Amino acid sequence: NAGVTQTPKFRILKIGQSMTLQCAQDMNHNYMYWYRQDPGMGLKLIYYSVGAGITDKGEVPNGYNVSRSTTEDFPLRLELAAPSQTSVYFCASSSLAGGGYEQYFGPGTRLTVT
Amino acid sequence: GENVEQHPSTLSVQEGDSAVIKCTYSDSASNYFPWYKQELGKRPQLIIDIRSNVGEKKDQRIAVTLNKTAKHFSLHITETQPEDSAVYFCAATTRGTGNQFYFGTGTSLTVIP
Numbered sequence: 001n002a003g004v005t006q007t008p009k010f011r012i013l014k015i016g017q018s019m020t021l022q023c024a025q026d027m028n029h030n031y032m033y034w035y036r037q038d039p040g041m042g043l044k045l046i047y048y049s050v051g052a053g054i055t056d057k058g059e060v061p062n063g064y065n066v067s068r069s070t071t072e073d074f075p076l077r078l079e080l081a082a083p084s085q086t087s088v089y090f091c092a093s094s095s096l097a098g099g100g101y102e103q104y105f106g107p108g109t110r111l112t113v114t
Numbered sequence: 115g116e117n118v119e120q121h122p123s124t125l126s127v128q129e130g131d132s133a134v135i136k137c138t139y140s141d142s143a144s145n146y147f148p149w150y151k152q153e154l155g156k157r158p159q160l161i162i163d164i165r166s167n168v169g170e171k172k173d174q175r176i177a178v179t180l181n182k183t184a185k186h187f188s189l190h191i192t193e194t195q196p197e198d199s200a201v202y203f204c205a206a207t208t209r210g211t212g213n214q215f216y217f218g219t220g221t222s223l224t225v226i227p
Contacts, residue, residue, distance in 0.1 A: 031212060031213055033212075033214075033215075040220075041219060041220070042120075042203055042217040042218055042219040042220050043158070043203065043215075043217045044217075045214060045215070048212045048214060049212075050212050056212060058214065059115075090157060090158070094213055096213060101146045101148070101163065101165075101207065101213065102148065102160050102163065103148075103160075103213075103215060105157040105158050105159070106157060107156075107157050108157055
C-alpha cells in the first residue's frame with residue numbers, strides 16, 4: 001500500500017491565483033482530513049469528510065473548498081490565493097472500523113503565496 | 115469545541131536523561147489521546163496513544179499517562195537518544211463528529227549528545 005499520497009510536494013503561487021492540492025489514499029478509509037501547519041505551530045483542521053459525497057468544515061475553512069466524489073480522493077481547492085495561505089498542507093485518513101482511531105498522514109505540500 | 119494545551123514549547127535534555135511533555139484538554143467527552151512525532155520536513159507519525167479507559171501505556175522507552183479527572187495526559191521518554199530529537203504533538207478526540215483531532219501546539223525536543 002502507498003498509504004496517503006499528496007501532490008505536488010512544493011508550489012509557489014502568485015496572489016489571486018488558484019490551485020488544487022491532490023490527496024489520495026489506498027487503505028479504503030472512510031474518513032479523510034485536510035490540515036494546515038504554519039511554522040512553529042500545530043495542525044489546524046481545514047475540512048474533513050466522513051465518506052464519499054459528505055464534507056464538513058473544520059477550524060479554519062475560509063478560502064478553501066473540498067469535494068469527495070470517491071472514497072480514495074479528497075482534493076483541496078484554493079481560490080484567490082493570499083499570503084496568509086502560505087503553509088504546509090497535510091492530508092490524512094482514518095478508519096473507525098474495528099475500533100480504530102489513528103490518522104495516517106501524507107507527506108505534505110509546501111505552498112508559498114507571494 | 116475541544117481545546118488542547120501543550121507544555122513546554124521547547125525542551126532540551128542530555129542524552130540518557132528523561133523527557134516529559136504535558137498536555138491538558140477541555141472536553142470531558144474526549145476519549146482518545148494520540149502522540150505524534152514529526153521530524154524536520156517530514157509528516158507526523160503516531161508513536162503512542164491511549165484511550166480513556168486506560169491510565170498508562172508503555173512501549174519500550176516511551177510511555178503515556180492519562181488523568182481523566184484532571185483532564186491531562188503526559189508523554190514520557192526515558193533514556194533519550196539523539197534520534198528522539200523532533201517536534202512532538204499531542205491530540206485529543208471524542209471519536210464522534212468525524213473523529214476530529216484537536217492538536218496541541220507542539221514541543222520541540224532536542225537531545226544533546
